[in-house]
Amino acid sequence: FRFKDSLAEDLRSADLVISHAGAGSCLETLEKGKPLIVVINDKLMNNHQLELARQLHRDGYVLCCNCSTLVETLQLMDLSTLKPFPPGQPEKFALFLDKVVGFQ
Amino acid sequence: AGGHTTEILRLLSCLSESYSPRHYVFADSDKMSEAKIRSFEQKRAETFPKSQFTLHRIPRSREVRQSWISSVVTTLYSILYSLPLTNKLKPDLILCNGPGTCVPVCISALLLGLLGIKRSIIVYVESICRVETLSLSGKILYYFSDYFIVQWPHLKEKYPKSVYLGRIV
Numbered sequence: 056f057r058f059k060d061s062l063a064e065d066l067r068s069a070d071l072v073i074s075h076a077g078a079g080s081c082l083e084t085l086e087k088g089k090p091l092i093v094v095i096n097d098k099l100m101n102n103h104q105l106e107l108a109r110q111l112h113r114d115g116y117v118l119c120c121n122c123s124t125l126v127e128t129l130q131l132m133d134l135s136t137l138k139p140f141p142p143g144q145p146e147k148f149a150l151f152l153d154k155v156v157g158f159q
Numbered sequence: 160a161g162g163h164t165t166e167i168l169r170l171l172s173c174l175s176e177s178y179s180p181r182h183y184v185f186a187d188s189d190k191m192s193e194a195k196i197r198s199f200e201q202k203r204a205e206t207f208p209k210s211q212f213t214l215h216r217i218p219r220s221r222e223v224r225q226s227w228i229s230s231v232v233t234t235l236y237s238i239l240y241s242l243p244l245t246n247k248l249k250p251d252l253i254l255c256n257g258p259g260t261c262v263p264v265c266i267s268a269l270l271l272g273l274l275g276i277k278r279s280i281i282v283y284v285e286s287i288c289r290v291e292t293l294s295l296s297g298k299i300l301y302y303f304s305d306y307f308i309v310q311w312p313h314l315k316e317k318y319p320k321s322v323y324l325g326r327i328v
Contacts, residue, residue: 078288079162106290110311143326148284148308149173151324155280155306156252158177 063087071134073125076108085116085140092118092132094125116140163258164192166286168199169328170254180211182248184241186219186260217241220259237263242270249277256284257296269303284308285321287328293318 062080066072066087073092074080084091093108112119115138120128153159164185171181181200185192193214204210220237221230237260245267253268255261261283268279283304285297290311293301301307307321315323 077162078286079165082287103288103292103294106292107288110290141326143169143287143328144324145169145171145173145327147324148170148327149175151308151322152174152178152252152254152282155282158175 076102076104078104078107081107081111081117085111086142088139090118090134090137091116092120092125092128095119095121097121114138162288163256163286164189164195166284166328167254167256168195170256170284171199176207176210178252179209180213182213182215182250184215184217184244184260184264186258187216188219189216215244217244217260217263220263234259234263238266242267245279246271246276250279253279253281254284255281255296255300257286257289257294259296262296262299265300265303280305282306282308284327285310285314287311287326289314 062083066084066089069089071092072084072089073094074084076093076095081091081093093112095105095108096102108117108119111117115136117137118128118132118134171178183192183196196212196214200210200212217240218233218237220234225233241263245264249271250268253261253265255265265281265283268277268281272278281300281304283297283300283306285293285308287310289297289309291313293309293314297307301318301320307318308327309315309318309321309323310326310328312323315321
């Protein structure tokens, strides 16, 4: 498909997600608690997109590979090693902002 | 645009109704943000029926990988365009999170502040995608914002004047 308004339905029914390193895709998948393999595009080496994928991988939330190692990764993967992804906390931002503007 | 809009709406999700009216400013080339914003505000109106918001489109300051020289010209044009808008809205608080669109708005606000017309508090939240480096908007607004928030500890070390609250989206 080209562009769907939301991948939420597809994500809900998936057992495994293989995605590019786009932040939206990664975060949406992790928040739904689905195991994620991030495929890094070697041709976009200096793309800042990689920063998040790298960090998520370092922290143990996702598996990473590139196009040529995808098959191998799928064959050897152990999804139980992936850690659950804790949600972000916008309430902390609200508290901070309240202090900044003087609503207490 | 896209990811930025999703992030900023998350940032807004826990704000009290004192943060009203909300004026959303985004690029004229952005086709998807309006729908996301309306959906967010519609949901919000279920809890806070008196919710008020407006939408404004401004010319996009810079395309991805646009050259430096032409970026300066298009950004100047965007600033000239946003100055009357910022002057009309006279926001108490400007919240932005990184698209090039926010730079002209913040610069307009800074100018209005310098001219003694309106002093807005500028709060910049760098995108969650930025773990090791700042975006171009971030690099500029690090010096011009009142509060600069980063979401990863590495950036807090690199940019000591920033605020680190952990992941907030």
